[in-house]
Amino acid sequence: MYKRILAAIDWTPHTEAVLDQTRQLASLTGAAVLILHVRATDFPSLPSILGTLAGQALAGEPAGNDASSVARRMVDDAVAVLATAGLHAEGLLLESTPGYTPRAVLDQARKLDVDLIVLGSPHHGGPSALFRSNVADEVSRHAKCPVLIVP
Template sequence: MYKRILAAIDWTTSSESVLDQTRQLASLTGAAVFVVHVRAADFPSLPSILNTLASQALAEQPAGNGASSVARRMVDDAITVLSTAGVHAEGLLLESTPGATPRALLDQARELDVELVILGSRHHGRPSVLFRSNVADEVSRHAPCPVLIVP
């Protein structure tokens, strides 16, 4: 049935449901899971970059992005949850420009040749629905494979 599943997680509460559904399906089918988080790339100003680098140098901390490390921890925690349940899982942290999350997920699904994409529904307020589309809607319309959208 499914041999390769892409599970997209984000900061919303639906990520727990995404992982639960992923765990259940992967356990039943023996599928490998790719846990993916797409982080909108920040475009900091040059002064903020220099301040950050200077602060890290003075504190003798390795250069790094705080948001990136938090996102990496989220992906690593998801892999731990799945691995503890006996599911083979790998994690991917992607960056995209703001608004390009659906394209990043679709490109990754094609590149990994997955047979199922699992992601949460994101309920936007009324004004948001008028001006931009939902990530789950975009992915489901253009995915190269079936898509499971969980609440």
């Protein structure tokens, strides 16, 4: 059924649900998973950066010195969660200009010939809700493979 699944994550509270659904589907089908995060270089996600830095401080880990290293750590952590479940997973962090996220997800899905794209629901609250809904809407409209939108 699915051989390659692309899970696009954005570090919202819904990321855990996206990873959980991806884990379940990959476990059932034996699919390989690519974890993708597209970081808009002009708009780093301050709440997620602060949360990660606080978590690192509490764990006594050295903090990265920029948003890119924090984002890389989050992608690596997501890959580790899936690997712990016995799945083959790889991570990819892309940096782009604001508004390019849907295109970056779609380009990677085509480039990697994935069978399924999994991403978070477009119905989020908060200041970046419009941006996230745009990503889910654009990906679901233009994808050449099935798209699972996780609430």
